Amino acid sequence: MSPLADWETLFESVQGLGKKLNQDRGRVKGTGSAEDPLILTVADGHGSASYPRSDVGAHFAAALFVDKGREFGACLGPGRPGGRLSRLHDYARYELPERLVRDWQTEVWEHWRRQPGPEGADAPRKDVLRLYGSTLVGAILVPGLFVAWQLGDGELTVVDEDGRVRLPLAPEQAELGDETASLCLPEAWRLVRVHWEPLPDPERGPRLLALSTDGLSKSFASDAGFTAFTAGLYERLAGRGLPGIADDVPRWLAEASRHSGDDTTLALAHRAERGDDGPGPSADPRTTWGATPEAARPWGPEPPAEPDPSAKPEPSAKPEPDPEVPDGTTNDDEETERR
Structure with a gap:
């Protein structure tokens, strides 16, 4: 008997230490069936004083993507020709991408007209x-079919x-500093990267x-560390x-x-397979893991290597935090859109 597949889904967001507001937003919807597509999205508002409403912008982005995803899934529903x-x-x-960007910009403009800032409702x-x-x-x-889109930083890991x-949507060249699309x-739609994968x-x-915002990948000293995190998570x-x-x-x-x-x-979203005689999707695997040794930590530094007495000391991968600034941070993200 072939195994049955169930998609387990999770969404979590943690506010950055020393930040006044979490600028990230996201959604996970659907089951992955033809009638109910599996939709995942994360959006990262730029933060800092230059982008005071970026949390609202991220909220609109995540909500609009879910709507567009449902529309896209409906085109693949039962009765649609291959x-x-x-x-x-x-x-x-x-x-x-063009419809998503245009709808986002329209929604943002309407929000501003309803709740203008000090610049006034008729600001440029x-x-x-x-x-x-x-x-x-x-x-x-x-x-x-598996399709994904990305505008700006963040990661899609498969x-x-x-x-x-x-990482099918990784850019060919890393963006400079904190600049991002x-x-x-x-015309932001021209910068959207698309991954199309028939299955x-x-x-x-x-x-x-x-899917993760760049707050996760930036916490690792190298791309290899981030990849190892995903492997450990899986x-x-x-x-x-x-x-x-x-x-x-x-x-x-x-952390x-x-x-x-x-x-x-x-x-x-994790595809959990089970046989007909196995536990259902609601079963708690901790019941059977109670007496099993703990798996390796998905997140955290690797065990230190044995010291080489002939090697010269290397500088730390991360600078020591400034005692005058909590956790070494100086701002609320300070991303800047690419011009």
Whole structure:
């Protein structure tokens, strides 16, 4: 009997230490069926005094992506001919990003007209949009198709059936400093990266989708450390299931935030397989793991290597925090949209 697949989902967000407000937002919706697409999204408002309404902008971004995701999923529902996939590919790559950006900018402008700031309701539109600046990462999964979009920083991390970790939307070149693409740019849709992945064999589809704001990846000294985190997270999920780690995730994100100084948000979906005679999706795997040795920590520094007496000391990967500034942070994120 072939195994049945259930998507376990989780969304957690932790405010950065020393920050007055969490600028991150996100959503996880759906089951992954043709009638109810699995939709994940995270949005990161730029923060700092230059973007005082970026938390509102991030909220609009996440909510609009869910709406667009449902519309996109409806095009793949029962009764839709398979030949539409080529048309949907063009829609996903060009039309959906433009509609999403335009709708976001319209919603932001209407919000400003209802609740203007000191600049007044008739302030220049481009200046108003900038106040709400936000990035966005979103993914949709239905039987036979996985599609994802990204504007600005943040990460989409995928673990395949063989345990391979990949970042399909990683930019070819890292963005400079704190500059990032943003929904507030006039033609932001031109900067959206798109991943299109047909899944003709459901058994070879992703086992884990993880979307995170850059507060998580910035907490690691290298890309390899971030990849190892995802591999460790998947290892625990495969053994324990989501209920077995749900209470630990906020602690892991808080630890990451302590290192990055930024809001840290994670949205994930884990494909948990079970046989007909196995436990149902509501079973708590901690029952069977009670007497089992603890798995390796998904987050945290690797064990120190044996010291080499002939080696010269290397500088620390992270600077010591400034005693005058909590946790070494100086601002509320200070991302800047790419001009």
